[in-house]
Amino acid sequence: MKSIPARAARASISALLDLAEAGESTLIIRNSKPAAMIGPVPSRENSYAFDPEEVRWYRVHGARHKIGFLGAANAAFLALPRDRRARVLDDLAAVAIGGPVLVLPASS
Numbered sequence: 001m002k003s004i005p006a007r008a009a010r011a012s013i014s015a016l017l018d019l020a021e022a023g024e025s026t027l028i029i030r031n032s033k034p035a036a037m038i039g040p041v042p043s044r045e046n047s048y049a050f051d052p053e054e055v056r057w058y059r060v061h062g063a064r065h066k067i068g069f070l071g072a073a074n075a076a077f078l079a080l081p082r083d084r085r086a087r088v089l090d091d092l093a094a095v096a097i098g099g100p101v102l103v104l105p106a107s108s
Contacts, residue, residue, distance in 0.1 A: 006030040006091075009038075013095060055102065063093035065100045072105035 002024065009016060009028045016026050016038050025039030055068040067089055069077050077085060092101050 001025050001027055003027040003029055003034075006035060010094065013097070057100075058089055060089045060093040063096065065093070065096040067092045067096065068100060068102040070102065070104050073103045076105075077103070 002019070004012075004016070004026055006028050009026070019026060020038050020040050023040050025037055027034055028036040028038065055070050056074045057066045057068045059066055077088065080088065092103070095101060
């Protein structure tokens with residue numbers, strides 16, 4: 001798996017999405033810590049099963065698309081301090097160019 005700093009990821013999001021479509025995952029590092037991962041979407045038979053009613057959607061002021069958090073991911077998001085939540089939403093909104101972003105809980 002490739003890793004890349006957040007600033008470089010922001011500058012090369014199209015290339016990272018191309019890699020994800022080709023099956024390669026990329027770990028995004030912020031402040032010397034893993035912050036996110038961009039990777040291929042699971043095939044339909046292995047896709048995440050979730051109830052759309054479980055998704056908590058957020059709108060970011062000035063952003064075109066919504067950001068959704070599912071289950072435990074939303075609980076972890078809400079546990080963050082308010083200013084940190086605002087930064088997370090802003091960062092995700094910067095990535096949500098082609099459509100809404102859905103954040104899934106980490107698999108155990």
